[in-house]
Amino acid sequence: MIRLEDLQLFVRSAALGSFSQAAREADLLPGQVSAAIGRLERDLDIRLFARSTRSLRLTEEGERYLPYALEALQTLREGQDGLRGDDAELYGTLQVAAPSDLGRNVLLAWLSEFRRDNPRLDLRLLVSDQVADVFRAPVDIAIRYGRMDDASFIALPLAPDNRRVLVASPDYLRRHGAPQTLQELMQHDCLQYQLHSRVYDKWFFPLADGQQTVQVKGPLVADDGDVVRRWAMAGEGIAYKSWLDVGADVRAGRLDIILPQQRGQSVPLHLVCPHRRQYSPAVRQLQALLASRCTALHADLERELATRA
Numbered sequence: 001m002i003r004l005e006d007l008q009l010f011v012r013s014a015a016l017g018s019f020s021q022a023a024r025e026a027d028l029l030p031g032q033v034s035a036a037i038g039r040l041e042r043d044l045d046i047r048l049f050a051r052s053t054r055s056l057r058l059t060e061e062g063e064r065y066l067p068y069a070l071e072a073l074q075t076l077r078e079g080q081d082g083l084r085g086d087d088a089e090l091y092g093t094l095q096v097a098a099p100s101d102l103g104r105n106v107l108l109a110w111l112s113e114f115r116r117d118n119p120r121l122d123l124r125l126l127v128s129d130q131v132a133d134v135f136r137a138p139v140d141i142a143i144r145y146g147r148m149d150d151a152s153f154i155a156l157p158l159a160p161d162n163r164r165v166l167v168a169s170p171d172y173l174r175r176h177g178a179p180q181t182l183q184e185l186m187q188h189d190c191l192q193y194q195l196h197s198r199v200y201d202k203w204f205f206p207l208a209d210g211q212q213t214v215q216v217k218g219p220l221v222a223d224d225g226d227v228v229r230r231w232a233m234a235g236e237g238i239a240y241k242s243w244l245d246v247g248a249d250v251r252a253g254r255l256d257i258i259l260p261q262q263r264g265q266s267v268p269l270h271l272v273c274p275h276r277r278q279y280s281p282a283v284r285q286l287q288a289l290l291a292s293r294c295t296a297l298h299a300d301l302e303r304e305l306a307t308r309a
Contacts (some may be wrong), residue, residue, distance in 0.1 A: 002043050004076070007034040007069050010048060013037065014066055017056055048292035077280070090282045091120035097142040101225035101245045102269075107143065110293055114286055121282060129195060129225055141283055142272045143290075145242060155270040156287055159294035164240050165301070167255040171235040178258055179238075182214050189237035190216035194223045203240050204265045242267050243301045244294065244300035250304060260308040269294060 013022040019033045026033070048062035058066065098107050104127060115123050126139060143158070166185075168178075177180060179185050193200045199221055205212045218237050222228050223289050229246060232239035233254050239246070243264075249255040271287050 002040065002052045003036070004073075005072060006040040006043075009033050009036045011066070011073060012280050013049070013056070014058055014062065019056065072121050090118040090285065092282070093122040093124060093196055094141070094286070095124040095126065095139045096286075097126040097128070097139040099143065099145060099225055100127050100129045100227055102143065102145075102242070104226055105229075105248070106244060106297075107290070110290060111286075114289055118282070119287075131222060140273065140280075143284075144270050144272050145267045147268065149210065154274070155272050157268065158271055158287070158290050159244060159269040159298055160244060161298055162244055162267050162269050162294070163301075164256035164267055165243050165246065165250075165260075166238060166240055166262070167232055167246050167250065168238045168258055168266065169233055169235040169254065170256055172232075172237065173256060173258075175235070178256075180259075182212055182259070182262065185214050185216055185238065187222070189218040190218075191218055191228045191231050191237040191239045192216065192221045193225060193228055194221050206263050239266070242269075244269065244297055247300055247304075251300070257304065257308055260305045 009022055009026065009028075012025060013019055013033060016022050016025070019037070020030045023030045023033045024050055037048060045064070046061040047059050048059050048065065050059050076254070095142065096107075096111065103125060108125070111123055111125060117119060144155075145162075176188060179188060185203070190201075190203075201216055203214045203216055205214065220236055221230055222231070225241070225245065228239050229241060229249070231237065232241070232246075233249060238258060246255055271290065273283060
């Protein structure tokens with residue numbers, strides 16, 4: 001008889017391409033994962049993986065069996081969710097991937113509150129600006145900025161009206177003055193962000209008849225959004241950041257908004273999951289919490305800009 005644990009380890013080994021990584025994720029020894037796959041292969045009387053000292057890949061039979069294994073595990077999860085219902089106590093493990101700045105400085109407190117309200121639910125937060133692959137990474141959901149045009153996954157809105165704002169510390173503005181036009185940004189030290197070796201040195205601003213692109217420069221570049229924010233607070237230059245990332249700093253006086261009358265680039269925030277069948281009660285309740293908190297932060301931005309414009 002096929003063991004549920006063996007089926008789960010097969011799916012994760014296939015996704016990660018490694019028995020060792022699957023073992024670390026499940027807090028097992030690599031030999032235990034290998035033994036589980038061996039049992040499953042004997043139960044099915046097929047070879048699921050082609051193994052070598054350097055690689056692990058699915059065989060043709062393994063490729064054909066994988067969708068059935070995924071379907072079986074998903075059906076079991078749906079059965080558990082159906083028995084519990086949305087009002088039942090949440091339990092199990094929910095794995096969430098989030099951008100570095102938002103994850104550390106905003107979501108961390110909200111997720112901690114969500115966990116306190118659901119003491120039988122374990123949360124795993126993976127904080128990184130590297131975009132998580134929700135089909136291969138060990139996550140249930142991912143929090144992502146930007147437009148979601150890929151129809152292969154489900155994107156649920158958290159902050160559809162979120163925008164970028166230009167910010168700098170009061171100390172930087174005292175020393176260098178505040179730019180009065182977008183063109184004057186080119187005369188300032190602008191803090192740039194890098195992702196996958198690409199430096200984002202062009203900043204986009206919506207206009208009534210299109211958009212304006214400003215080529216910026218500066219001596220500091222980071223591949224971590226939180227580092228860019230910290231540089232801005234330290235007076236190292238001007239940053240162009242999501243309001244969700246810097247709103248608290250603006251309200252606390254650590255950062256000032258530059259050109260508040262200029263609307264910034266749209267950066268909607270979404271909760272992403274591989275498909276709607278993974279929209280579990282835990283995910284539904286977390287989305288509702290995050291959406292309500294993000295809506296409140298966006299309202300703060302509108303009030304803040306209205307008083308400064």
